[in-house]
Amino acid sequence: MKIAIVYTSVTGNTEEAMNIIYKYMSRYTSRCNVYQHEHFPLYELDSYDAIIIGTYTWGNGDIPNEMISLYRAFENTSNKDIVTAVFGTGDQCYPHYCGAVDEFRDMLFVHSNLAATLKIELMPQFLDEHRFERFVEVIMERVKNEKGITI
Template sequence: MALTNSNPRLAIVYSSVTGNTEQLAEMVQEAAQNQGITIELYPVDEFPLSQLQWLDVVMIGTYTWGSGEIPEEMHSLYQAIEKLGRKELRTAVFGTGDSFFAEFCGAVDRFRDMLYTQTKLVATLKVELMPQPSDEARCEKLIELMHSQ
């Protein structure tokens, strides 16, 4: 399993316009650090898709746009994972959304469905708008799941 390797390679790749998902991504990174796990944090436009070939764990952070849609800037990441052919890649997807909309965190659901078939999807996490201190425990749990399964 990935996290039992001597040097597992982990990354969080996220997109955020107003900062909520960025804050959540940082909270996830901090939860990992608290458990002694180093995880690189990349805004999606700074993430080289070629890294998908050698990472052990990819955690995706996304807000939701339109009517439950994946934001445009996440499409190439989505398509690259869809075509990757690495069923052993361990993944998670988390995001922020607004439950005012019909499809709360719809982009998380869309990523989840693809990651479930194309990778080893471990967990998902949805947060209402801006992450709160109470979400820290949920992020800790997410990281625990990444290395317990």
């Protein structure tokens, strides 16, 4: 089983969300690798069973520039069976709350096997824990059921 979390974070909110997701992933598998966006080998995208994307939102509900190449790689992949999920942090003060999660969601729905999305308001709080737990649970159920992988 090959699973990756690929994320970007400037002020640490999305990184903290990633850490919590990684913690819950560890319940299921020790084969989940975490990559900051610039270290993820895009040329290996097709070989993954599941990829979890983490992003903050920039500008006016936009995907940060550094995540565009990953977005394009999914648009161009011939493997539509990769189980995907996207999580992000954002600020409800902006009109397009977590707009980057919505952008990735719409694209991944078409170009992959999208399992789940998760939006977190700024720094994750204790009250968010069950949402993280459920997010990971749904992803791993999808991996198990649709890729026939024992977890």
